[in-house]
Amino acid sequence: DQTTSEAVQITLTGSATDLDVNDTHTLTWDFGDGSQTVVGTQVQHTYPDNGSYTVTLTALDQDGGQATDSLLVTVNNTDPTIDSLAGDVEVFGGFEAQFNASASDAAGSHDPLTYTWDFGDGSDPVTGQNLTSTNHTYTQFGLMTVTLTVADDDGGQTQDTWFVTVKRPVVTDQFMFYNNTIYDGNGSQVSAIDANAIDTSKTALLPGETADTSNYSTCVSGINGIMIDVLGLADPSVLTIDDLELRVGNDNQTNSWSNAPQATLNLLQGAGENGTDRLVITWPDESITQTWLEVRLLANTNTKLQADHVFYFGNMIGEVTGDGFVSISDVFKIWNNRREPGIDTQVPVTNQYDLNQDGWVTITDVFLAWNNRAEQGIDAGLSMIQPPVENAPLVQSIEPVQVESRLAMALASMQGRYAMSLVQSDSPSYQLADISISDYLLEF
Structure with missing residues (x-):
């Protein structure tokens, strides 16, 4: 008996003896997997799928006499292989991230492949036969590990990972x-x-x-x-x-500035x-003259900014x-x-x-x-x-330069x-x- 794996070629050798030394013999191999029989004393064969196969060797002389023998070949399953995995490396939260992959199995079409995508954010994995591409919308931010598991129908499986950074708006x-x-x-x-x-x-x-x-x-x-x-x-x-805070003032003590006029x-x-x-x-x-305007776009659930974005513009008519x-x-x-x-x-x-x-x-x-x-x-x-600067000591006002x-x-x-x-x-x-x-x- 022999043991092998899917898609691995094996070599079988046979011989026959006959009481009539003048007889010639034909050796015919039946591999037990439905494939065509092969004639020869030494033959090669590849089993496409796992399982147990009975190989039958038939020896036939020119007078019609024959004999048979058999052996058991056990073909083990081979895990599939992920050939490629790619996708977005950066995506903004709330936008779809795209991923695609390809995988193969030694058994080819004999072993259909199931793809399971885990997006690394606690959401339910997505599974499907031959699901080679998918997308996902992240609502969390940070580095996410995408895990792809590819399994065949005989229990063999393999995994690979991809990393995507989910960014906040800027x-x-x-x-x-x-x-x-x-x-x-x-x-x-x-x-x-x-x-x-x-x-x-x-x-x-x-x-x-x-x-x-x-x-x-x-x-x-x-x-x-x-x-x-x-x-x-x-x-x-x-x-x-x-989602905005708008204030006006004319000194460095910006935290004490007054609210700006109503804006649209x-x-x-x-x-x-x-x-x-x-x-x-x-x-x-x-509405806003002869002063400075502070614009603060807030970091909140609407903007999803990492931190408040703050900047200033001023006005001085005729200066x-x-x-x-x-x-x-x-x-x-x-x-x-x-x-x-x-x-x-x-x-x-x-x-x-x-x-x-x-x-x-x-x-x-x-x-x-x-x-x-x-x-x-x-x-x-x-x-x-x-x-x-936010959370930094305030800077004292700068005195204006004296005119000539x-x-x-x-x-x-x-x-x-x-x-x-x-x-x-x-x-x-x-x-x-x-x-x-x-x-x-x-x-x-």
Whole structure:
């Protein structure tokens, strides 16, 4: 008798003797598995499936005499083999992870294979015959071990594992945009066209950083639009304005800031950069001016963020010199950067001198700066804050830089001797009473 395994070739050897030494013999092998018989003294055979098989050898001489003998061949089952296992290595929670595999068995079609997928998160495994691909939606986060078990119908089985990291959503960027201006078609309705009104020269101030001119706008409408791009939101529709905390203030003690005016939240799915979901927060014009805005997207069951995402944008109408105050220097600088309709080309959304965001820098913008003066030593300017890192000691306010004495003297002189007023005739043209900007520049 012999013992072998599925798909393993065996060799069988036979011989026969006869009293008639002149007889020749034919040896015929029947392998007991339904396959064709084979003639020969030494033969090879492969059993495709496990089991016990009776091999019968028949010896026949030319006179019709015959004899038989047999032996038992036991064929053991062979475990299947997982040839490949692959799938996503990273996936955001709430999104489907895809997995696929292939396996083989020595018995081939004689042993159908059953695939059992355990996704490693405590959910019920998924089982099916020839289930070579599957998907799963994770609601937990972290590193998951996917275990694939492949079994044949004779009890043989094998396993392999795959690792997938289930990630939380992340904020990829945040922007300030000028809602209801020429850059978004003068429309207050939130839509994808609002992206044209993003001021790309402005970046969010993050905790631990010190503010500068790139973090605040100069326009008269104040902060009226913020966008947040988030990657990996499984169900953005559940988000509401309550998933945000919005506060305003002008010092480093951000935990004591007051609540911002009521805002409206709109969602533009897939409208953000690289297909991210875009949260659009808007306020009426002039709701938030001459101050800082803290935006906190909360880490909660709706956002599923790892931690609160916090950033800041500011506004100081007419402040174009970078000192946090609006003085005659800012007024002059806007005057010197005029871009008039019919004479010049329109300015882009990033132009800091276009205070009313109409695409031009005109005398109107000059007056807007003048009417929103915040003089150093007299008024409160926009503090160059350094908001604290979460759970870190607060940073003391930074004192504003003192303006040069010549400017202070010139400012006092102008305030004492002249009055600036707006005179409008039948046509939309403007002039200064008593003094021209150009004359004063020469004096200064």
